[in-house]
Amino acid sequence: MPAHVAHSTASAPVLAADNPIPILFEPKYFYSVQGVLSESAWRDPQGKLFGKPVLSWDNDDFDYLKYRLEQQKEVELHEAREWNTQRNLANDPNQDSTYRLRVEALQKVIDGIPRFKYWIAQATNEQHALQQARQQQALAQQQADLAQEQARALALQERQQQAVAHQERQARGQWLFWIGSVFAAIVAGWVWHRFIRHRCPSCKSLNVHCTGQAELDRFKGRIKVREKNSRGTNTRFMNTTFVINRYDYACDECDHTWSEKKKEELGA
Numbered sequence: 001m002p003a004h005v006a007h008s009t010a011s012a013p014v015l016a017a018d019n020p021i022p023i024l025f026e027p028k029y030f031y032s033v034q035g036v037l038s039e040s041a042w043r044d045p046q047g048k049l050f051g052k053p054v055l056s057w058d059n060d061d062f063d064y065l066k067y068r069l070e071q072q073k074e075v076e077l078h079e080a081r082e083w084n085t086q087r088n089l090a091n092d093p094n095q096d097s098t099y100r101l102r103v104e105a106l107q108k109v110i111d112g113i114p115r116f117k118y119w120i121a122q123a124t125n126e127q128h129a130l131q132q133a134r135q136q137q138a139l140a141q142q143q144a145d146l147a148q149e150q151a152r153a154l155a156l157q158e159r160q161q162q163a164v165a166h167q168e169r170q171a172r173g174q175w176l177f178w179i180g181s182v183f184a185a186i187v188a189g190w191v192w193h194r195f196i197r198h199r200c201p202s203c204k205s206l207n208v209h210c211t212g213q214a215e216l217d218r219f220k221g222r223i224k225v226r227e228k229n230s231r232g233t234n235t236r237f238m239n240t241t242f243v244i245n246r247y248d249y250a251c252d253e254c255d256h257t258w259s260e261k262k263k264e265e266l267g268a
Contacts (some may be wrong), residue, residue, distance in 0.1 A: 012064065012067050012068075013060055013063040013064045013067055015060055015061070015064055019052065019061070020050060020051030020052055021049075021050045021051065021052055021061055021064060021065075022064070023051070024050040024051045025050050025064075025068055026050075027068055027069060027071075027072035027106070028072075030069065030105055030106055030109045031101075031102055031105050031106075032105070036049070036109060036112075037108060037109070037112050039115075039119050041054065042054050042116050042119040042120055042123070043055075043119050043120075043122065043123040044123075045123070045127060054120065055120055055123055055124055055127070057116070057120060059117075062113050062116065062117065065109075065113065066110055066113060069106045069109055069110050070110070072106055073103055073106050073107070076093075076099055076102050076103055076106075077093055077099070077103075079099075080093035080096045080098075080099035081093055083096070084096070198249065200249075200251035200253065200254065200256055201256065201258055202251065202254050202256040203251060203253050203254045203256065205251055205252070205253040205254070207251070207252045207253055208249050208250065208251050208252065209249065209250060209252065210247055210248065210249055211248045211249065211250045211257070212247075212248040213245055213246065213247050213248070214245070214246045214248075215243050215244070215245055215246075216243075216244045216245065216246050216261065217243065217244040218241060218242070218243045218244075218266070219241070219242055220239065220240075220241060220242075221239075221240055221241070221242045222237045222238065222239055222240065223237065223238055223240050223265065224236075224237055225237070225238050240265055240266070241265070241266040242263055242264065242265055242266065243263075243264055243265075243266050244261055244262070244263055245261070245262050245264055246259055246260070246261050247259065247260050247261075247262065
């Protein structure tokens with residue numbers, strides 16, 4: 001502002017030392033006000049005016065803006081009067097279209113300050129609501145992830161418990177198998193000793209011995225053989241030779257003698 005222009009009696013609002021507005025402020029920026037008067041200019045989260053985000057503008061910033069614009073109006077008035085005086089024109093600045101358009105542009109910005117504040121408040125509330133929604137969404141996602149982790153942990157624990165129970169059942173089954181096998185062997189031994197072992201047909205004594213053996217017949221035949229491999233157990237038939245043998249026995253107790261025929265595999 002030229003040195004001979006009278007200063008406004010009001011003092012300039014004091015802004016913080018790190019506030020970029022006083023340093024970057026340029027009043028002539030508002031001579032074209034179409035952009036700054038729009039609602040979108042004051043609701044843009046990425047927008048800045050004189051180095052400061054528009055959503056961060058506060059009352060002090062707008063007081064400073066109004067002060068500087070009023071000051072610029074005085075500058076325009078003085079320059080218009082000086083122009084008219086130098087050219088011996090009627091000293092009515094309103095007749096100067098340049099002066100009139102510039103002052104109208106500055107006044108539109110001053111009159112728009114309440115709207116600017118309202119738009120900023122709306123945008124700030126929307127940003128706050130959006131941030132809360134994102135936080136709630138993130139919290140819900142975190143809770144969902146935690147629920148999934150807990151479900152996986154429970155499923156893993158259940159599988160481990162099932163595996164332990166299966167191992168315990170297998171162990172019990174093996175013990176039962178061995179106990180059953182021992183019991184069956186005892187019973188089989190008793191049955192064999194009681195009913196199957198050679199006895200004298202006359203006195204039932206077990207004190208008998210074989211007195212001779214003779215081959216009565218020989219013929220070809222097939223036997224079933226089971227083989228184990230990596231894939232499991234296979235069953236196949238093999239050719240072999242069978243013989244009919246006669247065994248002669250004598251009882252040492254009563255001297256009774258008798259014979260028995262048995263079908264046997266040759267070489268078994």
